Amino acid sequence: MPDFSQRFHWETLPVRGALCRLDETYGRVLRDFQGPPPVARLLGEILAGTALLATTQNSYERLIVQAQSQGALRLLVAEISQAGGLRAYARWQEGEPVDLATLPDALLAITVDPGLDRERYQGLVTLRDTVAESLNAYFAESEQSPAFFRLMADPQSRQAAGYFVQRLPGVMEAADWQLLTQFFAVGPDAALFNMAPEDLLPQAFPGESVRLFPPQALSFSCSCSRQRVADMLRALGQEEVEETLAEQGVISVTCEYCRESYRFEASDVAMLFKEENDGARLH
Ligand SMILES: [Zn+2]
Structure with missing residues (x-):
């Protein structure tokens, strides 16, 4: 199956979301990769997080998600173009364990380049223990609407995927939002990512109808020349x-x-x- 992202929303609840599958792109990013497994995993997670974030943007030329620190992981960056081209790379210190939880002075930056010489927008958040938690914190701190990310990357099987949901302005019980994030938070990766979204999403809120939009094709693409x-x-x-x-x-x-x-x-x-x-x- 080619890579894609796909948006969805509940018709009676102020919640939108998206999912993505990036196995081919992730495989391409790992093709010549010779770093430690934790860095390989982070590359898949940041690719998935970037693809999901892009579904919240109406118009942009490039969206860049970048983690940096003074510790073992110097730089972790993924980029997506409006056309759906993704790329990513990492820089790290050889011989030092890469663990987001212990990196000194670690930040996650999200940059939206709208193109046409318009001004870039950048948001920053302190890096958390995982890429998903960092993105959650970014939405909690910089956006009006909280969001929840579940990201999966397996360097062995070269699978990368993700789900994200965002609570929009509107009436919704706090307990319902809690239930929804729990739905995506708990359970093994396989339970969530091996099931077709048509089958999975209705289970999140039984009885509420959810609309799934057509997928956008994504692929590895590098703009170097x-x-x-x-x-x-x-x-x-x-x-x-x-x-x-x-x-x-x-x-x-x-x-x-x-x-x-x-x-x-x-x-x-x-x-x-x-x-x-x-x-x-x-x-
Ligand atoms: Zn290149």
Whole structure:
């Protein structure tokens, strides 16, 4: 089954939600991954959390969820484009146990890039013990409406998936919201994620009808390109790039998301800055 996210809402309750399945994307992210299992698991969880968060946005170019700390896990980042392209990567300290609960100065940042040169929006929350708890805390602190995330990632079977529900403004008993979050919180992953949502969701609130919207297709996609790497090298400046070239004989840049490698030989570097030096100034 190809990757997807799918929104739903209860017709008589102020609650919306979404689910996602990202096995192919997760498999692709782990293809060349050689880190410890806890980092592999976190990559799947942050991918699922990002795909679910995106279902709450009407219009954006990119949505980025990023955890960072001064401890063993330096960076964990996932990104989704409006077209449904997902990518993720992590940076960590070799030999140190990666445990979100013990990371010093750990933050989760959610960035919405609306595109068209409009201003980015960023929200921050202290990282909690899991990606899901961090997202829950983010909604509790920064949004008007509380939300609950259940995320699943298994590096062995390369399965990544998630559910999320959000309480919207409107009349709802606190106890009902409690029941709903409990429904998604308890039970093993298999019970929740192996069941078709058509069968699972009606069980959350027996007797209340739930509407499931058509799925949005998602897939792994990386926006890196030779042109972007060239722009990045130009931004570094001729002097620095030529220094590295002299030391290493070639400039080699590997994309941290997709592991694509871009090589710039001496002649490429000369061309890179020749274009810049020759460029006609228009003003
Ligand atoms: Zn890439």
